[in-house]
Amino acid sequence: xxxxxxxxxxxxxxxxxxxxxxxxxxxxxxxxxxxxxxxxxxxxxxxxxxxxxxxxxxxxxxxxxxxxxxxxxxxxxxxxxxxxxxxxxxxxxxxxxxxxxxxxxxxxxxxxxxxxxxxxxxxxxxxxxxxx
Amino acid sequence: xxxxxxxxxxxxxxxxxxxxxxxxxxxxxxxxxxxxxxxxxxxxxxxxxxxxxxxxxxxxxxxxxxxxxxxxxxxxxxxxxxxxxxxxxxxxxxxxxxxxxxxxxxxxxxxxxxxxxxxxxxxxxxxxxxxxxxxxxxxxxxxxxxxxxxxxxxxxxxxxxxxxxxxxxxxxxxxxxxxxxxxxxxxxxxxxxxxxxxxxxxxxxxxxxxxxxxxxxxxxxxxxxxxxxxxxxxxxxxxxxxxxxxxxxxxxxxxxxxxxxxxxxxxxxxxxxxxxxxxxxxxxxxxxxxxxxxxxxxxxxxxxxxxxxxxxxxxxxxxxxxxxxxxxxxxxxxxxxxxxxxxxxxxxxxxxxxxxxxxxxxxxxxxxxxxxxxxxxxxxxxxxxxxxxxxxxxxxxxxxxxxxxxxxxxxxxxxxxxxxxxxxxxxxxxxxxxxxxxxxxxxxxxxxxxxxxxxxxxxxxxxxxxxxxxxxxxxxxxxxxxxxxxxxxxxxxxxxxxxxxxxxx
Numbered sequence: 001x002x003x004x005x006x007x008x009x010x011x012x013x014x015x016x017x018x019x020x021x022x023x024x025x026x027x028x029x030x031x032x033x034x035x036x037x038x039x040x041x042x043x044x045x046x047x048x049x050x051x052x053x054x055x056x057x058x059x060x061x062x063x064x065x066x067x068x069x070x071x072x073x074x075x076x077x078x079x080x081x082x083x084x085x086x087x088x089x090x091x092x093x094x095x096x097x098x099x100x101x102x103x104x105x106x107x108x109x110x111x112x113x114x115x116x117x118x119x120x121x122x123x124x125x126x127x128x129x130x131x132x
Numbered sequence: 133x134x135x136x137x138x139x140x141x142x143x144x145x146x147x148x149x150x151x152x153x154x155x156x157x158x159x160x161x162x163x164x165x166x167x168x169x170x171x172x173x174x175x176x177x178x179x180x181x182x183x184x185x186x187x188x189x190x191x192x193x194x195x196x197x198x199x200x201x202x203x204x205x206x207x208x209x210x211x212x213x214x215x216x217x218x219x220x221x222x223x224x225x226x227x228x229x230x231x232x233x234x235x236x237x238x239x240x241x242x243x244x245x246x247x248x249x250x251x252x253x254x255x256x257x258x259x260x261x262x263x264x265x266x267x268x269x270x271x272x273x274x275x276x277x278x279x280x281x282x283x284x285x286x287x288x289x290x291x292x293x294x295x296x297x298x299x300x301x302x303x304x305x306x307x308x309x310x311x312x313x314x315x316x317x318x319x320x321x322x323x324x325x326x327x328x329x330x331x332x333x334x335x336x337x338x339x340x341x342x343x344x345x346x347x348x349x350x351x352x353x354x355x356x357x358x359x360x361x362x363x364x365x366x367x368x369x370x371x372x373x374x375x376x377x378x379x380x381x382x383x384x385x386x387x388x389x390x391x392x393x394x395x396x397x398x399x400x401x402x403x404x405x406x407x408x409x410x411x412x413x414x415x416x417x418x419x420x421x422x423x424x425x426x427x428x429x430x431x432x433x434x435x436x437x438x439x440x441x442x443x444x445x446x447x448x449x450x451x452x453x454x455x456x457x458x459x460x461x462x463x464x465x466x467x468x469x470x471x472x473x474x475x476x477x478x479x480x481x482x483x484x485x486x487x488x489x490x491x492x493x494x495x496x497x498x499x500x501x502x503x504x505x506x507x508x509x510x511x512x513x514x515x516x517x518x519x520x521x522x523x524x525x526x527x528x529x530x531x532x533x534x535x536x537x538x539x540x541x542x543x544x545x546x547x548x549x550x551x552x553x554x555x556x557x558x559x560x561x562x563x564x565x566x567x568x569x570x571x572x573x574x575x576x577x578x579x580x581x582x583x584x585x586x587x588x589x590x591x592x593x594x595x596x597x598x599x600x601x602x603x604x605x606x607x608x609x610x611x612x613x614x615x616x617x618x619x620x621x622x623x624x625x626x627x628x629x630x631x632x633x634x635x636x637x
Contacts, residue, residue, distance in 0.1 A: 037569070039546075040621030065620045066546075066563040090625060 004127065005032040007098055011074070011114050012123035018098065019074040021114055022105070028074060029102040030062065030093065033127055038064040041093045044086040046071075046103055051079045053106060055113060060103065062093070071103065075113035081105035147202050149631050154191035187633065208558055210422070214584050218529040218561040218573025219312070219363055221393045221415035222422060228490055229418060229483035238482045243474040247459050254458035257446045257475065260485045261430075264411060267496070268389065269402025270432035273411075274441040276476040280390055283410025283429030284318035284357075286442060289468040290408060290433060291355050291384050292322060293440040297466065302354040302383070306345050308337045309567050310362035312388045324354060331567040335364045335522045339373050346381045353381060359388040360401065361527035363565040363573075365507065367394075375405025384408065389432075392416045393577065394504055394527035397497035401432075408433040417484035428480035439466035444475070502578035503528045506585060510576050513589040517596045521568045528577070534570035543599035543606045545570040550617060551598070551609035555591040 006012070011019045016034035020027040035041070043063040053059045053073040060071040083102050086092055093101035108114070118126060174181040191199070209215075215222035233239060237252050247254060261273040277283040288305070295302055305319045308329040316326040327345055332338045337358065346353055356378050360368040368374075375385045387401045387409035393416045395401070401409050413428035414421040421427070433441065444460035451457050460475070491499065504527055511520060511530035521531040534545040549559035549572070561573040576585050599606045608617060 040624075042621060042624035063624075065624060067566055091621070 004036065005098070006120050006124050006127075008120050010098070011117035011119065012126075013072060013074045013117060014126055015072045017072060017074050019114060019117055021111075024108070024111055025080060026075060026077070026106045026108050026114065027102050028104050028106060029097060030071070031123075032097045034069075035094055035097045035101075038062065038069065039066045040064055041090045044090050044093060044103065046082050046086065047079050049079055049082055053077060053079060053104075073106065074117055075106060075108050076110070077106040077108040079104050080107045147199065147206065150189045150191060150196070150199050151187070151631055151633070153195050153199060154189055156190055158190045158192050160191060160193040160196055213556065213558065214576075214580055214588055215422070215558050216560045216574045216576060216588060217422075217558065218365075218531065218575040219390065219564065220421065220561065221391075221412070221528070221575060221577055223393075223415075223418055223577040224579035225418050225420050225483075226487060226490065229486045232486035233479050233482045235482075238479070241478070248457070251458055253478065254446050254460070256485055257478075257481055258448060258458060260481050260488070261446070263485075263488050264430060265432055267396060267400070268392070268406075268409060268411070268432050269400030269404075270406075270409070271402075271435040272438055272441070273430050273432045274445070275428070275430045275481055276442045276470070276472045277410065277429040277431055278472045278477050279425075279427035280312075280388075280410055280412040280415075280429040281314040281318060282471060283412075283431045284314060284386070284388065285321055286429075286431045286468065286471050287386055287408040287410055287433070288318055288322045288324065288355070289471075290431070290437050290440040291386065292324070293466060293468050294384070294437055295354060297439075300382075302352045304349050304352045305354055305386075306342065306356040306378075306383075308356075308358060308362065310335065310337070310364050310366075310565060311357055311359040312363060312390050313564065315357045315359070315388060319357070327353075331364075335366045336362065336368050337370060337374060339370050339377060342374050342377060346377065346383070351382070353378070353383040355384040355386045355407075357386040357388060358406075359391060360404070361391045361394045361529075363391075364522055364531055364568070365394075365526040365529040365573075365575075366522060366524070367527055371404045371406075379405070390415060391528060394500060396500045397493060398500050402434065408437055413480050413484040418487045419480040419483040426477045426480065428477045428484070430476075439464065440468050442469065442471045443467045444470075446475075499578045503576075506576040506578060506580060507574075509582070510574055510585050510589060513586075514574070514592060517593050518572070521571070529573060529575035531565070531568050532572045532574070533568055534572070537596055537599050538570060541599045541603045541606075543603050545572055547606045547609060548572070548592070548595055548599070551595045551606045552591065553610040554612045555595065557588055557591055 012031065016031045018029055018031050041062055041064045046060045053076065055073055055076045057073055058070040059073045062069050062071060082104050095101065210222050210224060241250050241253050257275055261275060264273045265271060277286045303324055304327050305324050306329055307315045307326045309331045319326045327349060329337060329341055329345060332341060342356065358368060358371065360371055362368055378385055384407045385405055387406035389401065389409045389411045392411060396416060408431060410429045410431050413419045413430065414425060419428060443464050444462045445464065447459055447461045448456050449459055507526050507528050507530055511526055514532055518532040519536055521533055534548065538544045545562050549562045552559040563571055564573060565571055595606060610616060
């Protein structure tokens with residue numbers, strides 16, 4: 001899976017979400033690998049600003065022509081921003097998983113949670129081991 | 133495209149909508165002269181009267197007949213070719229079923245007819261219940277649910293009613309990832325929440341996994357919903373132990389009977405520990421399926437759930453003259469109520485009954501054996517060129533992955549499926565179950581011949597070869613259809629759900 005884009009500077013979950021530290025707040029989306037597995041994305045359902053999310057629990061869903069998948073929060077905290085563009089442009093996730101396809105920004109209840117997530121090397125290793 | 137002897141050029145879909153046919157003023161009706169006083173419609177209806185025309189099609193009878201006949205010719209059905217959709221059990225619908233369903237006493241029975249006028253129909257229902265209960269090792273059956281998923285819904289309603297009677301209200305249902313896709317939805321509609329059980333390495337539910345979840349949600353587990361064989365085509369060999377454990381912890385066992393075609397006559401869900409289950413008459417018992425419906429999803433249950441079954445229930449009673457007769461009994465205080473109008477999809481009950489009587493016990497066993505044999509035969513061929521998800525004896529269906537061909541050529545499951553259409557075959561079920569990456573799920577059923585299975589497997593082999601030599605052709609398939617590859621993403625993102633005169637088709 002060497003061809004799949006796993007940018008440096010981000011943290012990852014085994015469920016294929018990425019998390020980016022932005023001065024204490026954490027931007028979250030799904031990885032290029034997740035997008036490749038999902039195919040064309042047709043609907044993204046996200047929580048409202050102010051929603052409390054819990055690490056490892058679902059915070060939304062993403063639907064593609066192939067399947068419907070849950071989105072799992074990489075860390076606990078409160079949603080402080082939501083990418084509203086995805087409601088009318090779900091294809092942004094296909095076009096830019098790491099930029100315009102971002103999903104939510106979470107204010108972490110404890111910023112050290114990020115350290116517990118996979119670093120790029122560990123995530124690449126996870127992808128290789130999953131043998132997809 | 134290679135020249136396979138038994139492949140035909142693809143499916144053909146191209147027919148204007150009926151609204152685009154005909155001409156103003158043309159019609160297919162010939163009404164008699166008005167011989168009653170004319171009515172002032174607008175005066176009677178006031179503001180409700182239609183001001184503009186309803187824009188109904190204005191077509192002559194030949195145009196109507198040709199339109200719908202063309203559509204029917206361009207359709208793909210079990211009556212035209214092999215339908216390998218895994219998990220769907222698309223088997224032949226015997227014509228004797230249709231004969232039986234059209235007998236005037238069945239076909240012309242009025243839904244509001246009093247019980248004394250439809251004794252034969254009620255007797256058929258009573259007999260069908262007895263046969264279905266015997267096949268699955270349960271105590272009784274309600275024929276009312278109109279489809280498999282409604283059967284699940286009804287079964288879970290009965291489970292809830294059972295717990296309510298005991299003064300309990302457990303809210304969680306364990307659902308293995310290898311269970312049928314509708315199960316979590318049936319839970320949600322019942323106000324229950326699904327606790328997913330991840331797929332084990334061996335593909336079947338392991339008792340330790342269930343024990344862990346039971347512990348974690350102690351006291352709050354209403355049931356486990358288990359599909360046997362599961363959606364990987366594997367027999368849930370630990371089911372009796374799992375059922376015992378769930379029962380010990382106060383839960384019930386729901387069995388999804390969608391895959392009963394692999395067990396019928398050979399193993400009985402009731403003996404394996406299941407308390408309540410649904411049948412899909414349109415799968416296992418040869419009533420029409422997939423557009424030809426409607427479906428029928430009877431629920432079978434153990435006797436402790438009898439009070440909760442939907443009403444009305446067909447009962448046999450001795451009359452004043454001592455002669456037994458059938459009645460519809462509504463007086464069941466603990467019932468979950470009615471889940472379908474009248475008695476359910478009665479025409480499907482007649483067809484299933486005809487099938488069961490035509491086959492008899494030995495015939496049903498033979499059908500099951502052939503369904504499993506056919507699936508294993510197909511799997512043995514296909515695994516020569518596509519990786520099989522679980523390389524062991526399968527039940528009624530087998531699952532393959534696109535991972536090798538995708539790695540080597542970039543061609544994936546969707547492309548292979550579309551290319552099957554060019555070879556004149558309906559594609560298998562794709563991307564389900566979710567636990568197999570790029571899944572292709574194939575179920576030949578007992579009604580396909582060895583030749584048909586060979587032709588299908590040969591076409592699939594040819595496509596996998598083609599993917600290596602000319603991947604672009606496969607990626608752009610289908611080519612031999614009126615319309616090429618559809619933009620499924622755009623259709624889902626910006627659906628146009630209804631024709632309108634202003635829409636440029």
